[in-house]
Amino acid sequence: MASSLQRFALCLAIIALMSRAAPADQPHRFVLVRNAKNPTTHMSLETMKAVYSGRTTTWSNGDMLVVVIGPEDSPAMAWLADTVFNVSAKTLLIRIKQQVFRGEMPHPITAADDGAAIAAIAAQPNLVGLVSEAAAKALPSGVAVIASE
Amino acid sequence: MSARVGAIIAVACMAGSARGDTVINFFGDVDYYVDHHGDTTNTFQAPDLDIFAMQTDGKFAFVGELLVEAFGQNTFDIDADRLEVDYKPLAWLHFRAGRIRSAFGYYGDAYQNGKFFMLTALWPEMYEGNGFDGIVPSHTVGLHADASRELGNDVGRITLDAEVLNGRGPNLDTVTVYQDQGNHKGIDLRARYVGEGALDGLIVGANMYIDRIESDLNVGEEHPAEAELILGAHAVYMGDRAHVITEAAWFRDRDVVTQTLYETIAAFGEFGYGFGDYMPYLRFEYLHIGSPDPYFVASGFPTYDHEIVTAGAKYTATASVAFKLQGSVTVQPTMNDYRALAQAAFAF
Secondary structure (H helix, E strand, O other): HHHHHHHHHHHHHHHHHHOOOOOOOOOOOOEEEEEOOOOOEEOOOHHHHHHOOOOEEEEOOOOEEEEEEOOOOOHHHHHHHHHHHHHHHHHHHHHHHHHHHHHOOOEEOOOOHHHHHHHHHOOOOOEEEEHHHHHHOOOOOEEEEEEOO | OHHHHHHHHHHHHHHHHHHHOEEEEEEEEEEEEEEEEOOOOEEEEEEEEEEEEEEEEEEEEEEEEEEOOOOOOOOOEEEEEEEEEEEEEEEEEEEEEEEEOOHHHHHHHHHHHOOOOOOOOOOOOOOEOOOOOOOOOOEEEEEEEEEEEEEOOOOEEEEHHHHOOOOOOOOOOOOOOOOOOOOEEEEEEEEEEEEEEHHHOOOEEEEEEEEOOOOEEOOOOOOOOEEEEEEEEEEEOOOOOOEEEEEEEEEEEEEEOOOEEEEEEEEEEEEEEOOOOOEEEEEEEEEEOOOOOHHHHOEEEEEEEEOEEEEEEEEEOOOOEEEEEEEEEEEEOOOOOEEEEEEEEEOO
């Protein structure tokens, strides 16, 4: 029962987030977010690159690190590919797929948008993902920002 | 808005059970060949369907890969190409057990069975030929451990792979998944430098593989027991636009009774340069047979020196579909062999 209420509250928070989405003509910026139970509060750009390329696959406690990614045409994926890797979203997605197929990287979870990414991360402590700065300003209590260094 | 909200609610409601979900991927290719041998000089092929699944739990992961394959025949066989349990106790230490791709060279465990990821339409012959398996011991069963050490200052890292394996089967096609041929085990060691920073994309590595091949007395497949030593080296650069893979391996198999030595050298270089979604490529392969190895011969591997030159282009249409067009010539002692191939490769 408590779990259902939590999920209902989470859904309400996400709906509220969606109504505050940035206007389309504003450039999107994205921040890393984590499950609030995860103690990692900072991450360098190099570490972020290592995480999304499958070179770093564990958290400091040893648990498997699983990334949440957007679809190929999502703003989050475009931002990640362009800003962190300097490649197209298609190229980055293929690299991730290949690392997964090699068995070197846990299968990522695909989230259609900020709300879906937040919901997934709230449910699993070992996930990390990108959400827009606008969404990061109103995160539910189970999700927190990872500051970039 | 309502559709988005519906999707969010659906995801939120499913999120609690997401941990138990297993994502299944499908890989495969559809080909069209033209050559000048036999009665049929052109044909369509739909030879592979690869079903891949991975599940993680804490420090453990399971990888399963089923290959439905028509390999040199018109009927499909089902093969568990990978069946492995992974354990990663530390960020720099990784163990695998089960049926795995051996850590020999670069191509085998870089691409697994994903032709979509490969630049060329076909494997280098040392890994897989036209209807026969390659001479690199890439499919195996056993234990794998790898460790890496950062060199610091964004210089790169050194990685070491060590494997204890059932080793070679009675022929190149057979993987000893249920029972080894004998009590000797194969040992595979690989050391690599993996570049970072300014050298990101560079991999330089070397291998040593030691095995004992048991004799086979089946008519038509006879070969003596052999002690095998393979030394290999590879240098790879995968940049944003440039693609370079070079590999070489020296196979020395010794008849354990007569002490006769059989030596084989296989090497290839593969080069590509990207223009947007298009990447033209060129590959040169070299095979030198010092003296034909009965074990390789019994499995249908060529017994003569030859070179293969392949030129083509890959068009990556989406993150899941790629098209390739290539032509190749095999330069051999008798008549040269020409072949053209169009391929649609997918990874969903």
